[in-house]
Amino acid sequence: MQPVPRITVEVPVLRVGASPSDYENLGTRVDVLRRRQGLHMTLLHIGILEDFARDIVQWNRGTTSTEAVTRTTSAWLQALPVLDAFSGTAARLTVLGGGSVCGLEVEVPEQVRDFQVGLVQALHRLLDELLVDNIDDFILSSRALGYRHPHWTPHVSVGRPASRDRRPLDIEPLAIGFGASRIRNRQALPATGPAGTPPAGRQAPDD
Template sequence: MSCMTGSNPAGGKPHGSRITIEAPVLRIGAGQSDYEGLSRYVDFLRKPRGLHMTLLHVGILDDLVQDIEAWTKGMSRSENVLPEIVGWLTELPVLQGFLGKSDKLVPLGGGRLMGLEVDVPQEVHDYQALLVQGLHVLLDDLGLDNIDDFILSSPALGYRSPRWLPHIAVGKARTRHDPPMEIAPVPVEFGDSQIRNRDSLPLPG
């Protein structure tokens, strides 16, 4: 569910930026050296700036709208769906910054990436569950049925499992079969939740 994407629309599409709700990483361990030490376990360690924990992956809005139109067999039209999604996103409450900790690297994305599995406070789990519940309500209001099936099958939303694993993607796995690896425990500090590529959302009206 974790994505590293620029803010420019992809492919010239007006709503082509990938949208996620995420908590930015402010610090891992005692500082830069603690994070750089992870390079002994992974290839192409990501730069600290931009590291984040994805709380909800929404995807490219145009693609999500198309998924919804296909699911409802055209009953939900894009001109109605898009403003509803944008309104819901911009009205979401903000999760305040929090502290977590990690002592394990785990494979992600079918084994192509490695990420820190993070223990987070219960309020973070509660907030993530609130996001999923809100997505359910939004999709119900848009006329979808079998919403759990839609969420798990929508290419735009990109879910592979109904279970949310708090994690931070940090680099490329050295092989596609890298196992989970124990590391020395490190604290992880997160900032307030935010919408990635918020400036690409269409204006209301």
């Protein structure tokens, strides 16, 4: 049985450092280094769409149906704007996910942070349309969304921590190239209906 796909808005990693060895050298600092193909940075995590809908229905006590939440959220996601490709820099490894994940902490251009803030604001508008009250409390408590902290830390997960030491580890700075933003597992979204209001921007193309 295949796992149910999780939905995120992300940017793919196109390159790390000046040569493939720059990334492979991280294997001396990280356990089970992930393959470069498939590396990405998450801008907004929605999670399993059915779980997200269930969280909303439980929160607003059935005021909005599961079907309506799923349809509206799917349309909203596919109407989100696209962030153009950009470059960032990573100069340290940090421990994430409660200690189970090691990631490159990335310094990104200000427009990337602005874009991510815009996504969160758009999520607020979606939740308001879906009749969710106390939206900030909902976001931090939703299991599907999985927020551990109210603030976004740009990072690329690369493996597991090599030791029990949870302090950030400085590394030789690496230039990281990112592609345009996309919806991960877009093909798993159901047919769309009326959407919430997305932030201003051009419509996202198919993956």
